[in-house]
Amino acid sequence: MQLSRKADYALRAVAYISQLKKGDLASIGRIAKARGIPREFLAKILKELTRAGVLVSFQGVTGGYRLSRLPKEITFLDVIEVMEGPVRINLCVDDRHCACTNEKSCEIRPFFVKQQEQIIRAFKRQNFGAFAHNKISKLA
Amino acid sequence: MQLSRKADYALRAVAYISQLKKGDLASIGRIAKARGIPREFLAKILKELTRAGVLVSFQGVTGGYRLSRLPKEITFLDVIEVMEGPVRINLCVDDRHCACTNEKSCEIRPFFVKQQEQIIRAFKRQNFGAFAHNKISKLA
DNA sequence: TCTTAATAGATTATAAAAATCTATATTTTA
DNA sequence: TAAAATATAGATTTTTATAATCTATTAAGA
Numbered sequence: 001m002q003l004s005r006k007a008d009y010a011l012r013a014v015a016y017i018s019q020l021k022k023g024d025l026a027s028i029g030r031i032a033k034a035r036g037i038p039r040e041f042l043a044k045i046l047k048e049l050t051r052a053g054v055l056v057s058f059q060g061v062t063g064g065y066r067l068s069r070l071p072k073e074i075t076f077l078d079v080i081e082v083m084e085g086p087v088r089i090n091l092c093v094d095d096r097h098c099a100c101t102n103e104k105s106c107e108i109r110p111f112f113v114k115q116q117e118q119i120i121r122a123f124k125r126q127n128f129g130a131f132a133h134n135k136i137s138k139l140a
Numbered sequence: 141m142q143l144s145r146k147a148d149y150a151l152r153a154v155a156y157i158s159q160l161k162k163g164d165l166a167s168i169g170r171i172a173k174a175r176g177i178p179r180e181f182l183a184k185i186l187k188e189l190t191r192a193g194v195l196v197s198f199q200g201v202t203g204g205y206r207l208s209r210l211p212k213e214i215t216f217l218d219v220i221e222v223m224e225g226p227v228r229i230n231l232c233v234d235d236r237h238c239a240c241t242n243e244k245s246c247e248i249r250p251f252f253v254k255q256q257e258q259i260i261r262a263f264k265r266q267n268f269g270a271f272a273h274n275k276i277s278k279l280a
Numbered sequence: 281t282c283t284t285a286a287t288a289g290a291t292t293a294t295a296a297a298a299a300t301c302t303a304t305a306t307t308t309t310a
Numbered sequence: 311t312a313a314a315a316t317a318t319a320g321a322t323t324t325t326t327a328t329a330a331t332c333t334a335t336t337a338a339g340a
Contacts, residue, residue, distance in 0.1 A: 003141050003230040015247035040331055060338025063285040090143040107155035107271050115262055122255055131247050180300055200307025203316045
């Protein structure tokens with residue numbers, strides 16, 4: 001019932017990158033140090049976010065990462081789903097794993113279906129616009 | 141980000157027991173068979189629920205389990221917390237693990253604090269009254 | 281051509297979840 | 311009173327997921 005550390009790190013990294021001035025890049029090392037994330041683990045995370053189209057990367061000495069689009073156009077759900085796959089709050093919500101579809105009235109599933117919708121809606125509502133460089137002060 | 145199978149089994153078992161007629165008991169074997177839960181695992185679960193005061197148990201040939209109080213007085217949260225401990229939707233919500241308390245404005249924590257409150261409220265609202273023996277038909 | 285970046289993907293380590301096992305205690309009933 | 315069916319206690323094992331690291335390569339600027 002807990003977000004993975006990987007997804008938490010990813011959210012923090014994207015929040016960090018959201019605070020860059022237009023055109024600036026942040027390197028893995030810089031973000032890792034600023035946010036206390038294990039460097040190699042973060043490398044893996046940013047790699048995945050790049051492949052998924054959330055970030056854009058540049059190699060070479062002056063390389064680093066920036067967002068692929070405006071901060072407000074990237075949601076928590078976007079980032080979390082790249083890290084963890086589709087949100088599933090209980091196994092039975094997924095049809096393939098529901099042991100109760102045959103039963104006339106499952107006691108449990110409808111409740112979790114509803115809760116899952118709730119949390120997905122919240123993850124979708126929350127975007128990185130609030131963190132953009134003009135909203136929050138200095139980067140560590 | 142997913143409820144443990146253990147907690148899911150526990151909810152199903154308590155829902156099952158909620159459907160018993162007043163005074164009736166259900167044995168581990170019966171519940172396990174009816175709901176497709178591994179028998180020994182369920183034994184462990186019901187043991188814990190009994191110790192936590194959610195269920196009452198009786199040993200011996202005619203033994204089994206019943207609720208310790210009315211179905212509507214047992215919430216999903218009660219059962220889930222016995223299985224998983226306090227609900228924590230992200231590590232950083234817990235003060236002891238928050239790496240960002242020192243930072244002026246953490247980007248992530250307040251959001252999850254709010255979501256956690258939401259889900260806890262929903263777990264507290266949902267009780268087993270809806271499953272009581274007169275509300276839903278026959279037990280498998 | 282050296283340095284500092286990202287990329288790819290395999291590998292290892294750690295921890296949590298899921299399940300099982302062994303032995304014991306309790307109660308009913310034959 | 312013995313046998314059968316139940317719960318209890320708690321350790322152990324198995325499996326899976328998470329977290330982290332490692333090795334080698336590619337790319338670009340100084």
